Amino acid sequence: MMRTDKILILFSLMCSLFMISCEDEIDVDLDERPNQLVVDAFLTNDSSIQTVRLTTSAPYFLNEPTKGAQGATVKVIGPNISYTFSDQGDGNYNYDPSTNGPIDSTGFTYRLELVYEGNTYSASSLLNPVPTIDTIISVFEEEELGSEAGYYAQFFATDFAGRKDYYWIKAFKNGIDVRPDQPSSLILAEDGAFGGDGADGFVFILPLRAAITNDDEPFAAGDICKVELLSLNEDAFEFLDQVTIQANNGGLFSTPPANIKSNIKDASGNLQEEVLGVFSLSSISTFSTQIKP
């Protein structure tokens, strides 16, 4: 079974056999620049509480949670219906689907409308369908280079044929993200593969199927393995893909650091500060199973 990080492990093994490459923390003085409004709006079509989080950016080394932005009005406009998100006072704006129902008109382009400090911003997101997860299988494997002994799980689902799809795959072990210490290691797919046009209508390729297991902490018998498959728009996919790259862009083969393109537009057309972040609406399908010995 292929582990994608094996190349890197082997390379560093090779290097460390003869050389001592190292990473250490250092102090760097960075310029202080103005802060900007940040929109973190990943919504789904299910009936759980939906949250749009508004914050402001901070100096890079602030080293405390970023502050919530309060006093905004947040709405999502659907077909003949508008969902109002209520200010929780901490930067979170919530919508409870038990009031007006879930945001679930597949194929409809929803619009986020946001008024903050007198400026109006908007963004749109098409609610794409998502395939169902057929099953999750698991196999016990002995310890290998870069992977511990334990149960290695794979999920099976098939990409929709004849259309371009983008997905975000989330995996949980007993209700906790399988990689809690690596928040930026997201599993993203373009059709049934990592990228390109070749995997339209395919079963998700092996490295994606297997990515639901953390090689450092595989599953144990009795663990609950839950997988969520979320549909994405192209701009949200690009955004998340860039987050994974920019959040940890070091080493020999790093690319030039770049800002991530937001899909939030200045609706009033005034010359205002650029807004960061993204609005994304996903269909979600879930599969949960207990790992059996």
Added chain:
Amino acid sequence: MRNLLFLFLLLSFSAYSQEKYTISGYVKSATGGEELIGATVSVPDLATGVSTNVYGYYALTLPAGTYKIRYSYLGYTDVIKEVNLKEDIQLSIELNETVNELETVEITSEGANKNVESVEMSVNKIDSKTIKKIPALLGEADVVKSVLLLPGVSTVGEGSTGFNVRGGGIDQNLVLLDEAPVYNSSHLFGFFSVFNPDAVKNVSLVKGGIAPQYGGRLSSILDIRMKEGNKKEFHGSGGVGVIFSRLSLEGPIKKDKASFLIAGRRSYADVMAKPFLSSDLSGSKFYFYDLTAKVNWSMNEKNRFYLSGYFGRDIFGAGFLFNWGNATTTARWNHIFNDRLFMNLTGYYSDYDYSFGVDGDSEDDFEWSSSVVSYSLKPDFSYYLNNKNTLKFGGQSIYYDFKPAEAKFASDGRTNDISQPEKFAIENGLYIQNEQKVGARIKLLYGLRWSHFSYLGEGEKQVYNDTVPGIRKTLVSSEKYDQYESIASYNNFEPRLSINYSLTEVSSLKASYNRMSQYLHLISNTVASTPVDLWLPTTNNLKPQIADQIAVGYFRNFSNNAFEASAEVFVKDFQNQVDYIDNADIFFNDELEGDLLSGDGRAYGLELFIKKNKGALTGWVSYTLSRSERKVNGINKDDWYPTRFDRLHNLSVVSAYQLNDKWGFSANFVYSTGTPATFPTNRYEIQGIVVPHNYDQSRNNYRIPAYHRLDISATLTPRKNKDRRWQGEWVFSVYNVYSRRNPYSIFFEQDENDPNMTNAIRYSVIGSFVPAVSYNFNF
């Protein structure tokens, strides 16, 4: 152009053929029969002379008469021949190596004072003896790492592939191994270069005043010539080091007529690591090797043939197999039409390819390979018009076949071919140049190169819409072209001029101008180039790169040529430099050209160089003060920014000291300004992930700390060597003596334990001193 040439020839015959005669031939080493490149053939009475070409050939045209002709080459004893020139004469000479070992350790491979006298400038030459003396990482003498110690050369950092010359990208160096281009000169990403020093005769780096005979790259020519192989007796050499073991064999096939050389290296990290690997990794592979071979045959005085080849690969595997490497073959024919007209005809094949695959089953699998293959024919003529003019002319044709990706994958039993279409191109060049002496003080080299490039079918002409620079362009139309049909073609005239004005016998002023054009582009968006980076042709969207360079220099030798010194300034202007939109998609992208940007570049600098050639202590000091910048619409708010390899100060001190016949010591020290880097100003949180953000959208807005390093080595030659055939030596070396953690890059990341914390991380490729010992032998 051809008519012009004939006119030249006619003129020359009618003007000079009656009263002048030509003496010509080869200058060789008496020890191995090896031709000597750049040996001086002079007539002291007339204060005139020539030097041998890269094949050791010379031709000197003089009025009828009796002359003393002196043949000299550093490290060899002069030979003086008296000739009575009343007809054309062929005279090949063998020179004996100077025997006195200690006092005449010399590290130049040329005639004394040549650096002052010759018209060429911005050129550095190193022979393999010098390369082997420089203390090296893990004791492995390395051609490209030696080049990094020369003025005007920089790199993004340790372990990165290639080198940067006078503000140019790594793809702007034409790296030639016996005239065949090598597309990726690195083993193990960039720690070692692919050239086996045991098989290398000499190395010449041309950074400016590039003669019309060269073309195809903007910034430099790294001309690596392989040894011919001893024509008189059988010899071998080799070594056992920490990384490689090496063996090379050479000898006559037919004495004085034909010889061979074969040299191989293999790394054995995998062999040594085997006992430490767990069972699941016992099948893993990680090694690299190369094989270099050459045969040559002197059929007669007029015809010589050379066949040389290189083959090397890097292999990594463990549940997957990743390998890459170059293969080159060069066939050459030297032909002397008459005493004045020398021809070299080169044909070469060069291939760089890589492949990646997983050990899948038929249900789930992935295979990916890519290659760039070129075939070329290149005739070059030297016409020794008279002792004041040497005319060279010739041409080159190269056919390229690019396979960006041949790939297929399988998922759950279903397979798909995701290959990208092949691309084809042809590149042609024609040139004429004359090296002329005007009066006693002035030497000129002037000429013109015409280059032509055609992007050929079978392929697609893609047309993209215009967008705001920096935003992905989208494909509006594409048109199919048949095989060999030209999809886009370009012409460039490249004028070249160099002047040497001799001030005194030991000093001169030189100036040069050259225009270069380049039709191949290395598509690489990473700080260090990776083995999977793509070489792509110029197309209707991707324009040819062009550079103009002016250089001026002062050259002076001291103390009877024991010291050579030079000071040069250069200014360089670049057009059509490839860059990338933010978040460009480089692999498996059928619309890659929509992600490319094009911009301008500029570089300027001062290079100071002083070299001591003679005595027990030899070496050089090189200092470069320079800037290298790019301006690309869509990056850095359309303003100039420093390149990733821009280093304001760059100092190298290289020294070797021969204490006695037993011990020799070497040390080098390098210092350079830190490279620029892009640092964030702000951060924000998305889904619990801290994202760095640069408010000003600036590129390379900070500098990482300076790079400096000291390396030392000691060579022990046991005294018992003296009278036996087997000669051995031990080399003890320490790289990065004072364990400096030179940062390769500084990057930013979220703390693993506290998600609210962000850290700046210094990444050092080599964070400690690296000792090594190796044993070298020859017999």
